[in-house]
Amino acid sequence: MTRPALLTRGLSKSFGSLVVARDIAISLPVGARYALIGPNGAGKTTLINLMTGMLAPDAGRIFLGDDDITNFDPRERVRRGLARTFQINTLFPGLTPLEAVTLAVCERRGISREFWRNIASHREAIDEAHDILSRLRLAEECYRPTRELPYGRQRLLEIALALATRPKVLLLDEPAAGVPPEESGEIFEVVAGLSDDLTLLFIEHDMHVVFRFASHIIVLVGGAIYTEGTPAEISAHPGVREVYLGTRRHG
């Protein structure tokens, strides 16, 4: 077996007496499509924050491919191929999507400190950015300021920004959060159409979506892994139905 794309071992974090992550071990094989589910407050976003370095773990290690990235800052993790999106839009409201994605591309290409040449002269970077936007069906709206885009488009831009870093592993925190069901399908179709080399972990509440797109599901409860398995195994798991699926139906 080849090395997993992303691996965590014994990852733990608590705020005072509140344990938000308890001894979490996850292994994402290359090209995986994993879903992370669990009730509100289970620690899903916290786990992403730990993996991407926005929170420092109290204990445990994180590996990206062969590298131990536990002590790297978020930026260094991004440079090595670990990107994320945010549950709440974390975009650049005053920039157009083209500018925002070009910015991310420039950062990756290491030309963001160039201060004398006009941005427009960096044709390759701009074309790459436009290409990403096209793939995410944002090409037509890429000249409007981000704050004027419809919400659903902004969710796609979240993903576009992450893709501009050319990640090996992409962590999607509820990519369709707040999007009406008829539009969320579009977002996941886009996600599903991403390259097979890209390793994906996404948080999602809608079980239909999860079962349709995930190859593997991890259930997080109270900051710890409750169980994990294929969609079939999870849907058959009596405990999951009780603690999570059961309550969701009504909630």
Place this chain on the structure above:
Amino acid sequence: MASAVATTASSPQAYLRSLARWKPIEIAFWLATLLPFALVPNYLSLASQIAIAGLFALSLDLILGYAGIVSLGHAAFFGIGAYTAGIISKYGWGEPISGLMASAALAGLVGWTTSFIIARFRHLALIMLTLGFGLLLAELANSMSWLTGGVDGLQGIHTWDLLGLFHFDLYGFTAYAYSLTVLFILFIVARRLINSPFGLALRGIRENWIRMPAIGAPSRAHIRAIYTIAAAMAGTAGALLAQTTETVSLDSLSFERSAELLVMLVLGGAGRLYGGLVGAIIFMVARDQFSGTTPQYWYFWIGVLLVAVVTLLPNGILGGLSNIAARWRKT
């Protein structure tokens, strides 16, 4: 404006290029800066000091308007520049252009040194730290009166003729020509910088500080760089004032100067290259006129001006005007 351009842009590259193109109104603006020579030759000293204030405001705009770093201590660099130019001149080297460069270099060096601290903080703490450094420096300059002349100001500054040809005359003719030229050159620099990949990264920092590391951006390094550049530019403005007026005093470092600068920039509209220039022109002309008619109560009218601008034109004069223009175009 952007949407109008977008429909005609043939490619993303052409679109981005069009954003950076010189617009007719910009060219008109710079041509208009030459008018004082012909129309109001008796106001050239004021025009020179407005150009200097405009340059100073432009330097603040680079960090505040573009990178989102609110500073209440930017006068520190202005003062460093002014004192450097003044002290060099006092000890026998009054050549203006080399003095200007030395001042910019020293202000930039101090800016670079402090930027390591500045880049670590945000929000109120950042504002207060810039304020604190500014106040500490002002106190230091006061206590080092053997070097700075203390409250009485630095005495014995003499600026040599510009290029060995132009005497700094009583009418401010040379002073305005000199200040305007330096302003224009540095404006071009700032304009290029804003339209470069680095400028885009700065706007990214302003628009969303949290997202930047998630797209792999070294925000702190960017902030250090722009803070250094802005410091050097502020130092240049200070040196210009010292050279053209042959005076330097503690007020060049004061909190009041930092605060007044902020007012000018916000009045004109932060985050727009011309915001600081427009703000400096309006604020200083208004003050000159108001204080000419009511030397004791001009504060009142300046206050009314500020309140009126905020209520009628949010985001500064340029911001408010562009909002109105956009709304008008939509209907």
Place this chain on the structure above:
Amino acid sequence: MLPPIFGVLFDGFAYGMLLFLLSVGQSVTLGMMNFINLAHCSFAMLGGYVTVLLVNRYGWPFFAALPIAFLAAALASVAFERTLYRRLYRASDLDQVLLTIGITFISVAAAAYIFTTAQQPLQLPAYLRGSLSFMGLDFAVYRLILIGIALAITALLVACLEYTRFGAKIRAAVDNERMARGLGIDVDRAFALTFALGSGLAGLGGALAIEIVGLDPSFAFTYLVYVLIVVSVGGLGSIGGSFAAAAVLGISDIAGKYYVPQLGAFLIYLVMVGLLMWRPAGLFGKR
């Protein structure tokens, strides 16, 4: 006999309490409502002028003038809140700065026009100006009063804002205005009241401060920096934080001037810079 250090500590603490009284209103408006009110010291100045007028011209007792100073500043602030401030609650910080600086300019000119540019010394009865001897040290009566009032206000504010319905409403209104409206909270009124409270406290602070720092139209600018220092070091939204910050700053300033006068002018700023680098959100800051 107490060693002189106690005298220095006492003076420093009292000076801190003076800073606290001047700043606590800002701690309420900036901390709770997130509104940058640089005209804070204008309201303090108003309180000062009201006090001077009542005490010097109409012969009111000093303590009777204090509540009027509070009310005058609070009422004036409501007028401003209704007409100007409320339009800018959701505006950018920079617009708030511009508006309130503008109001400060206007207030300075108005004060110069109405009260002239001269210093307005407060004429207090002799018993407020003396000092009490205790174990060989002199404790100034006025400073004791400052400390007493500061402690009372801290207790009152903490009780009111953290343990009453009013406090809960304000916090709800600031945290999530839409939800607060949904819950039937009159958000406009809550904001207006908070603003009036903050400005009233400024008026009271001004009234108490002028005996020590004097009063002329430049008051509105001169003490702004101190107010910002106290509030930022204390931490936004924390009355207790402002209290602690003011005490630390006051004591270190006075002790510094006594023991190392060469550093006298630098000390308050050095302490501020040091504390903020250590705790950027302030001593008791949450955000």
Place this chain on the structure above:
Amino acid sequence: MKHVLRAATVLAAASMLAGSAAAQGTIKIGLILPYSGQFADTATQIDNGIKLYLKQHGDTVAGKKIEIIRKDAGGINPPVAKRLAQELVTRDAVDILAGFALTPNALAAADVSAEAKKFMVDMNAATAIVTTKSPYMVRTSFTVPQLNQTLGTWAVQRGIKNAYTMVTDYGPGIDAESAFDKGFKAAGGEIVGSVRMAVANPDFSAYVQRAKDLNPQGIFIMIPGGAQPGAFGKALAERGIDPKKTKVMGQMEITDEHALAAMGDVAIGMITAGHYDYNHKSKLNEEFVKAYNAEFKRNPDFFSVGGYDGMHLIFAALAKTKGNADGQVLVDAAKGLTWDSPRGPMAIDPETRDVVQNVYIRRVEKVDGKLVNVEIATIPNVKDPFKAAMKK
């Protein structure tokens, strides 16, 4: 390019000459004062003195109408003061520059006076060197050494053998400290300690405690006027220093009318050196104070008399030159002028163009229930000792 520049300069110069020619029958005075900001009251009082003089003596002298153009320098701001002076000369074509509450502004404007050869009257700025910056400048206020060195000498003669000095750490404070030291030591006194205090300083208790620890016979202080003297007096009272026992001495602003009101009875016994107080006993001053009160509803102070005498000097000089406002002619006329001022006899030193006047040593006393400065000694016709020392 050079030709264009020269041409434009000539053009501007021509337009300026045309301006003054058009104003044949008027003499314009450009008045630069800090009308706004922290020093606004100083400006108000100087300007009041000027207004009163014009009211009493009319606005015509030697057949010329006097026109005043007022400019606000807005606090300590030399670049602005210099620009205003330039503009007054080039744009408004003034003949005389006057005002100047603050030394840094006066020094900056002096360059313009020297370059444009304009008569300049310093009505307040008190640092000794100010008048050396332009050969066309005279001063009608006082100099810091004139008062404080005199005070130092007097103190030792009156039996104060050791003293502690407390000055604000800025130009005038440091000048006053060295002037007092000089007078005090030369007369045989001993300085037992000194402290320089922060400029922004609302609370003096720590500094006063330091002085008290040393228990000197005298304390010399120099702090800016305005809010600080009151605060200082309170610190004295609170720390239990009684000016009736420990001699507290200083320059006149620490016991001006407002400071005394702020300090209350603790001020009794404080000793100051000054050249003017509204309580000065002379017929001329009584009339002056009365007229001043009638006009402005407050008492004049030393700022007012600086403005008043400044106007007198301008009038007297113009009368002597028969209305010729040329800088050199006017300054020559001003040299050696003597007159009786509300402050007492006054003269302009022909060598230094600085003011020569009586220095009064005053003690704060309660007279008819009111705190006033009572003159206890007069040192007549004091010249600025700083310039006297420079010559040696």
